[in-house]
Amino acid sequence: MTKAKELQAKGIKVIQLDVGEPDFPTPINVIKAAERAMENGFTHYTPSAGILELREAIANKLREENNLNVTKDNIIVTPGSKQAIFYAIMALVDEDDEVIIPTPAWPSYMEIVNLAGGKVREVPSLPDFSLNIEGIKEVINNKTKLIILNSPNNPTGYVMKKEEIKALAEIAIDSDIFVLSDEIYEKLIYEGEHISIGSIPGMEERTLTINGFSKTYAMTGWRLGYIAAPKPIALEINKIQQHSASCVTSFVQIAGIEALKPETPIKPMIEEFKRRRDYICNALEKIPWFKVNKPSGAFYIFPDISTSGMNSDEFCNMLLEKLGISTTPGSAFGGYNKNIRISYATSIENLREAVSRMEKLLR
Ligand SMILES: Cc1ncc(COP(=O)(O)O)c(C=O)c1O
The missing domain is CATH 3.40.640.10 (Type I PLP-dependent aspartate aminotransferase-like (Major domain))
Structure with missing residues (x-):
């Protein structure tokens, strides 16, 4: 979080893929x-x-x-x-x-x-x-x-x-x-x-x-x-x-x-989360760092990043420092040093930008 703020203060737009809350307004x-x-x-x-x-x-x-x-x-x-x-x-x-x-x-x-x-x-x-x-x-x-x-x-x-x-x-x-x-x-x-x-x-x-x-x-x-x-x-x-x-x-x-009333419009939010999940899973599968296990629910994916040769803390630091993308290391969820958590509770534009930054670094 602190590093992300430092980068933002330097004018670098940090793409936050570490958030655990929907980016939609309350109905x-x-x-x-x-x-x-x-x-x-x-x-x-x-x-x-x-x-x-x-x-x-x-x-x-x-x-x-x-x-x-x-x-x-x-x-x-x-x-x-x-x-x-x-x-x-x-x-x-x-x-x-x-x-x-x-x-x-x-x-x-x-x-x-x-x-x-x-x-x-x-x-x-x-x-x-x-x-x-x-x-x-x-x-x-x-x-x-x-x-x-x-x-x-x-x-x-x-x-x-x-x-x-x-x-x-x-x-x-x-x-x-x-x-x-x-x-x-x-x-x-x-x-x-x-x-x-x-x-x-x-x-x-x-x-x-x-x-x-x-x-x-x-x-x-x-x-x-x-x-x-x-x-x-x-x-x-x-x-x-x-x-x-x-x-x-x-x-x-x-x-x-x-x-709790049936008229509360939650369906569009759920559909949008699904669209983002499909986008991010398909995009990351093409990036050699990630081994993605496509999930059926929530708004997170937990890819294995071990082919990068880094552990989860090193990988998250690299993403933040080199690409301005914040994610959560798997070490936070019970010692999963080979995985990171990516949240897709953010706009598809942000997800596209994050993917494009990764592709540029790998090129
Ligand atoms: C698995 C899980 N349970 C519970 C919570 C807590 O949610 P809240 O206290 O906002 O209802 C969270 C929030 O991130 C969560 O991920």
Whole structure:
């Protein structure tokens, strides 16, 4: 980040392929709903679990779209899904409990488990980024409390298949382990389908489903997410929220009700992400540095760059210093020194410019 700023200060246009947020504006109907709420004086504390209408709207969505057997009593509305993940881990993980994290994984999972005093057991995924089921079985012991899943995945864009989800559910049930399923990129799927592990028989009482509004509705700055948890855990999580954040910003919750309505125009954003994914994957396949595993979801690709002879940190530095392109080293996601994360949450023009800079350097 600092280097990127230095280059920008020198007048070099840095193309940011390291961002984890949609570059689209929040849909106007959502903005208007928040404005109306403020003008109508909806500017005070709300119940800590969230306003009833939003919890009901979320429970409806989870029942209808995700086949989860939940009601408003299972739902806690949180300031972003990151906070939901933080609460869930704080509620479940005690000192020395072990948490299995299939990698590559979003770095906050590891950090939050460490903050809770738990021990992270990373299990590298298979080369196609599918779950290493045997590897997961091998690390389970009587201290294992939780497995964290994330599909579509950050940083790989991998979308888990039904067989993998079923296999993992079987392990969780047999070994009496909780599953935290981070489904924040659920709507950003270009092939295949999203399956919530909480819908698999026997998983209801051991699944904590996380989702939020940041990625689907381009609402990163609004800080709005939620967790669906078995009732006793939802009560514990609500206590943590009650005595920390108190509640989510009142008018942001009203915006959330609006966002969930079918008229919110998310389809054009999803189509544009798909167009960019196709463009960047095709373009990078022609550049000898990259071995691309074309992903089906989210807005990231995680190519192998080992043919460059550099590790991920060196490669990202080279891209930034020589070409003014910022990316994220794979080392950030659980020691993936041979990969980098490229985000295509930026305009197709920026992607074209980045590709053209790379081609020029290689010529
Ligand atoms: C996998 C994953 N989970 C959760 C989050 C947090 O999202 P938010 O707190 O904005 O809802 C992110 C953000 O980048 C993410 O990539």
